[in-house]
Amino acid sequence: MELNDVTGLILAGGRGSRMGSVDKGLQTFRGKPMVKHAIERLSPQVGSVMINANQNLDVYKGFGVPVYPDEIQGFAGPLAGLQTGLLHCRSPFLVTVPCDSPFFPLDFVSEMGTALLSENGDLAVAVTGQGEQEQPHPVFCLVRASLLPHLSDFLQSGQRKIDKWYATLKVVPVRFADENAFSNINTLDELTKWEERLAGSQ
Numbered sequence: 001m002e003l004n005d006v007t008g009l010i011l012a013g014g015r016g017s018r019m020g021s022v023d024k025g026l027q028t029f030r031g032k033p034m035v036k037h038a039i040e041r042l043s044p045q046v047g048s049v050m051i052n053a054n055q056n057l058d059v060y061k062g063f064g065v066p067v068y069p070d071e072i073q074g075f076a077g078p079l080a081g082l083q084t085g086l087l088h089c090r091s092p093f094l095v096t097v098p099c100d101s102p103f104f105p106l107d108f109v110s111e112m113g114t115a116l117l118s119e120n121g122d123l124a125v126a127v128t129g130q131g132e133q134e135q136p137h138p139v140f141c142l143v144r145a146s147l148l149p150h151l152s153d154f155l156q157s158g159q160r161k162i163d164k165w166y167a168t169l170k171v172v173p174v175r176f177a178d179e180n181a182f183s184n185i186n187t188l189d190e191l192t193k194w195e196e197r198l199a200g201s202q
């Protein structure tokens, strides 16, 4: 899979209610907004990057990449963000990362792409852990852009659950060894803990 075959979508369209009054993607983590961490990690891995956000659009536009709000109003969940990304995607594949996970691997897209193509799947999803500890990370996915009509039909029927949509597809799980690679930061408390932990490890 070539770099230009993949568009990167940063999902920042949630309410972020657990983070409190500050928009989660705009919350400062280790000296810069969380969405900037995502842009910097994702940009070298894809042909172009865009942001999906539903609040503070002008602030998000200041990061220099296109910003698109959900087509479906009313915080319909991450699938609404994925649909928006697919509507604006001009490449055969779209990869998504959430705005609140600043540790995802620098070879994330290439690993996902290799697995998706070798298994000829519809969608690849990141997985960590083994056995009972196995954990999928559904908002870290690589999807064929041709799935847009299928997703729009699913949303049009009133369904919203990401797992239910995945159950209609040939999903390729892609295992990553680092258990923390897809850790996300939902609260100010978690943010402080990660900052302290990382400061202590340097």
Ligand SMILES: Nc1nc2c(ncn2[C@@H]2O[C@H](COP(=O)(O)OP(=O)(O)OP(=O)(O)O)[C@@H](O)[C@H]2O)c(=O)[nH]1
Pocket (backbone or CB within 6 Å): 011, 012, 013, 014, 015, 016, 017, 018, 019, 024, 052, 053, 070, 074, 075, 076, 077, 078, 079, 080, 081, 082, 097, 098, 099, 100, 139, 186
């Ligand atoms: N476009 C879009 N993305 C969403 C929506 N809800 C959640 N997301 C995204 O999906 C990912 C996981 O979201 P969560 O952390 O579960 O939810 P959140 O709304 O961000 O935060 P909480 O309100 O604290 O649960 C994040 O990248 C969110 O930005 C939505 O309604 N629309």
